[in-house]
Amino acid sequence: MTPESWLFRNSFLPSREAPASLKPSDVRIGLCLLTRNAAFTLGRHLLLLQHGWPGGNAPWSEILVADLGSTDSTLEIAREHGAVVLEPEERLAATLEPAADGDGLRRALAATDSDILLVVPSDLIRLDVASIATMIRSLLDDPAIKLCMGASQVDGGPLSALGTRPILAAIQPELAVVIDPTTPLLALRTTGIRHLPLARTAGYECALVVDCRAEYDLDSLAQVRVPTLEWEVSDPRLDPVRAFKTFVALLEALRRTGHISTTRELGHLFPSPKEWGELGPRLVTSLEVFPWTTE
Numbered sequence: 001m002t003p004e005s006w007l008f009r010n011s012f013l014p015s016r017e018a019p020a021s022l023k024p025s026d027v028r029i030g031l032c033l034l035t036r037n038a039a040f041t042l043g044r045h046l047l048l049l050q051h052g053w054p055g056g057n058a059p060w061s062e063i064l065v066a067d068l069g070s071t072d073s074t075l076e077i078a079r080e081h082g083a084v085v086l087e088p089e090e091r092l093a094a095t096l097e098p099a100a101d102g103d104g105l106r107r108a109l110a111a112t113d114s115d116i117l118l119v120v121p122s123d124l125i126r127l128d129v130a131s132i133a134t135m136i137r138s139l140l141d142d143p144a145i146k147l148c149m150g151a152s153q154v155d156g157g158p159l160s161a162l163g164t165r166p167i168l169a170a171i172q173p174e175l176a177v178v179i180d181p182t183t184p185l186l187a188l189r190t191t192g193i194r195h196l197p198l199a200r201t202a203g204y205e206c207a208l209v210v211d212c213r214a215e216y217d218l219d220s221l222a223q224v225r226v227p228t229l230e231w232e233v234s235d236p237r238l239d240p241v242r243a244f245k246t247f248v249a250l251l252e253a254l255r256r257t258g259h260i261s262t263t264r265e266l267g268h269l270f271p272s273p274k275e276w277g278e279l280g281p282r283l284v285t286s287l288e289v290f291p292w293t294t295e
Contacts, residue, residue: 003173010269011224012134014222016130019053019129019130019133023059028115028116029059029136030118030190032064033063035078036068037064039072039074039077041123041125048127048129049127050063059180061114062113063082064083065085068085075087100201101121102199118186119184120132128226135222136148142222145222146216149222150226152227153226155179157180157229157235158176160183165181168181168250175210178221180223192215192216193208196211199245203247205246205247206249207249207253209252223295283290
């Protein structure tokens, strides 16, 4: 499939008919909400997605809340709404950062028995039901699609427009047609994604796009234009630390898929003190600090 034909076949606008079209079937559709201190927004999202679904019948076979270390009432709210809570594992000694989005998705993929999983960051102010239903619909209608992205804005926002898309355009040009490769709003086919390498950190999304394309083909990807994502505080992709991790995840995915060549894994860009030895502090220089999973 050429990039031009992909734009014609695998890029969609939200359909107002899509929510009502998601009727009970043999295909199990799960919902995964990634949370960290999301008490302000989580209950609203769960009410909408469970009881405010157009047509009256929400399509979810299960609702998972993959928590990233909440200290407020997020988990209590999730349990009150009947969601299955996936709490973060104890951090590795070498990993100084708390559980991040990639780790939350890894736990959700390990726990789910759904065929299709919608991944939603819970700190969004509002969700457009037509958009997320169209994302799910794209996977139901085309078995070749493994990953559908919710592309916000015309250019995908600053991190995509000024960072990841220029890198992809230079190194893997066919992926330059992806509007928003850093979007955290995803729908995925679990059997197609579960075995792919996954960066257990913030900013895993663009790397997942590269890995999905490498494992399958361009037609394994799709995108749906969604309204501009509105956040409770601010777009987390504007955080420079997250942006840095996004770039490292992307470069590591390009290295593993043979598009760039380096002498070693790019995880060495995350040195952090681990222990004090005779020669001073030993630095973690492997992917211990940037742990990938291929499970």
